[in-house]
Amino acid sequence: MKALVTGGGGFLGGAIARMLRERGDAVRSFTRSRYPWLDEIGVEQLLGDLSDRAAVEQAVAGCDMVFHVAAKAGVWGRYAEYHATNVVGTENVIAACRTHRVTRLVLTSTPSVVHAGRDIEGGDESLPYAEHYLAPYPQTKAMAEQAVLAANGPALATLALRPHLVWGPGDPHLIPRLIARAKAGKLWRIGNRDPLVDVTYIDNAARAHLQAADRLAPGTPVAGKVYFISNGEPIGLWTFINRLLTDQGLPAVEKSISLAKARLAGRVLEWSYRWLGLAGEPPLTRFVVEQLSTAHWFKITAAQRDFAYEPLISIEEGLRRLKDSLQTSPRNSFFRSAVPWDEPARIKS
Numbered sequence: 333m334k335a336l337v338t339g340g341g342g343f344l345g346g347a348i349a350r351m352l353r354e355r356g357d358a359v360r361s362f363t364r365s366r367y368p369w370l371d372e373i374g375v376e377q378l379l380g381d382l383s384d385r386a387a388v389e390q391a392v393a394g395c396d397m398v399f400h401v402a403a404k405a406g407v408w409g410r411y412a413e414y415h416a417t418n419v420v421g422t423e424n425v426i427a428a429c430r431t432h433r434v435t436r437l438v439l440t441s442t443p444s445v446v447h448a449g450r451d452i453e454g455g456d457e458s459l460p461y462a463e464h465y466l467a468p469y470p471q472t473k474a475m476a477e478q479a480v481l482a483a484n485g486p487a488l489a490t491l492a493l494r495p496h497l498v499w500g501p502g503d504p505h506l507i508p509r510l511i512a513r514a515k516a517g518k519l520w521r522i523g524n525r526d527p528l529v530d531v532t533y534i535d536n537a538a539r540a541h542l543q544a545a546d547r548l549a550p551g552t553p554v555a556g557k558v559y560f561i562s563n564g565e566p567i568g569l570w571t572f573i574n575r576l577l578t579d580q581g582l583p584a585v586e587k588s589i590s591l592a593k594a595r596l597a598g599r600v601l602e603w604s605y606r607w608l609g610l611a612g613e614p615p616l617t618r619f620v621v622e623q624l625s626t627a628h629w630f631k632i633t634a635a636q637r638d639f640a641y642e643p644l645i646s647i648e649e650g651l652r653r654l655k656d657s658l659q660t661s662p663r664n665s666f667f668r669s670a671v672p673w674d675e676p677a678r679i680k681s
Contacts, residue, residue, distance in 0.1 A: 334358040335545075336395040338382065338425065339402025340375060341367035343505065344440065344498055347538035348399055349375050355542075362391040363402070382421025385428075392428035397436035397548075399541055400425050400480070403473065405505075407620050408605075408613040411468040418472035419479070426483045426490075436548045438541055439480040439492040443530070443560060443630060444470035444623075451627040453528065457558055457634055467619035477558065484556035489548050493540060495561040496630065500534030500650055501657035510573060514582050518615065521570055521588035527627040529569045530562035533650040536643040537561060540635065547639040559635040563643045563650075566629035572647075579655045594621045 335352050339345035340361025346369075352359045353373050360376040361367070370377055380387025382402060392398060404417040422439070429437050446455065447470065448462040461478075465471035477492045484490040499506050513519040540561045547554050574584035589597070598621045601614035635641035645653075 333396045334360065334394060335397050335399060336360045336362060336391055337399045337401060338362045338391070338421075340377075341365065341370060342401065343503055343534065344495070344537055345399070345401035346370070347534050348401060348541050349373075351538050351542055360391065360395060362388070381417075382424060383416040385424045388421070388424040389428045389431060392425070392432050392434060395432070395434055397438070397545060398425060398429055398434055399438050399440070399545070401440040401541075403440070403476075405469055406613075407467050407469065407617050409468065411472075414468035414472040415475075418469075419475045422476035422479055426479060426488075429483075429488055433487070435487070435489060435550060436545060437480065437483070437488060437490045438545050438548065439477060439490065440541070441477045441492040441494045441558065442470065442473050443494045443496045443628060445474035445477055445494070447622065447626075447628055449622045449626065451527070453627050453629060454631055455560075455629075456631045457560065465619075466622060467617065470619075481556055481558065486550050489550045489552065489555040491544055491548055491554050491556065492558040493544060493561050493635075494558060494630075495532045495537040495540065496530040496628070498532045498534055498537045499654075501654050503534070507576060507654070510576060511580060511582065514577050514585065519573075519585050519587075521585055522594045522621060522625045523591040524588065525625065526568035526570045527625065528566040528629050529572070529627065530560075530566055530629040531572060531647065532562045533643065533645045533647070535645050536563060539644070540639075540641050543639045543641055544635070554638050557634075557638070559638070559641075560630035560632055561635060561641065562630060562632055563645075563647055564632045565643075565647055566627075567647060569624065575651060576654075579651060580658065591621070591625050594625070 335357055337345050337349045337359060340349040341363045349359050349361055350373060361370055362378050364381055366377055378391045382388060404414050445461055446459040461474050480490045480492055578584055598616045598618040601616055605614045
């Protein structure tokens with residue numbers, strides 16, 4: 333099999349590409365920049381932008397299936413930029429799959445598409461999309477997800493996965509951001525709760541993509557569906573964050589701000605940055621306030637039932653691996669820390 337991984341040089345996309353190579357699949361990556369480590373593991377690389385229809389057509393040509401992982405993520409930015417990558421880019425991927433008769437397409441989505449600012453505890457795939465979004469990322473990802481699911485049919489089988497808070501060794505986003513803000517004294521608890529949330533260790537998230545793809549074909553039970561993916565062990569958000577920090581020798585977060593003040597601050601900061609044309613990202617946004625103050629964890633029973641997904645690496649084991657990797661080599665690459673895609677279930681502790 334030859335698989336295309338959009339965003340194959342990224343955190344999750346790279347883990348998927350590496351697992352595919354380990355089991356013997358041919359892999360092509362489509363990114364805007366070249367990654368030498370992909371060359372080292374035998375991944376073909378094509379460069380381009382998702383909004384470029386011709387470049388996407390070239391990337392998809394000759395592939396049997398597509399993992400569409402690449403996206404513009406973040407909590408702030410111009411809607412047009414998110415739309416160009418997440419919506420137009422996804423439409424280009426779908427069109428290219430049809431042109432080149434690719435039969436399987438797996439989209440990496442996000443649980444944020446159903447988050448409406450209220451607690452979600454044990455939610456499942458029947459949850460509706462949010463009616464209003466506080467950031468362009470979840471809004472455009474919802475549009476992309478709907479387009480992919482609507483494209484499912486007798487010639488092209490599609491599905492979408494919603495991994496939540498993917499983390500682990502080599503994470504270039506979540507963990508470095510938390511550590512940097514903690515060191516600068518800019519990390520505050522919002523409210524007095526420790527809301528339960530889902531987190532997903534990188535290897536579990538990547539393996540879920542391979543398992544889902546292996547069960548995907550036109551007319552199969554997984555075709556046209558969406559699945560939540562996580563470690564299946566909800567944890568207090570601040571319990572998890574503080575464990576990450578203390579494992580790195582940093583103090584736990586104790587400072588807090590009331591939810592009402594945080595919401596007001598997010599609104600004022602968004603307005604200031606937007607109307608005054610300030611560069612960078614506001615220190616706080618309404619979307620971030622929602623994410624840090626509400627419970628959001630989901631059932632993974634559908635993924636377990638339909639494609640035998642099991643989170644093999646527990647949070648505790650993942651934290652141990654993360655701590656070891658950062659102590660031995662702060663710049664450790666994620667593809668050296670991930671486990672084989674078919675490692676037995678004894679790993680989970």
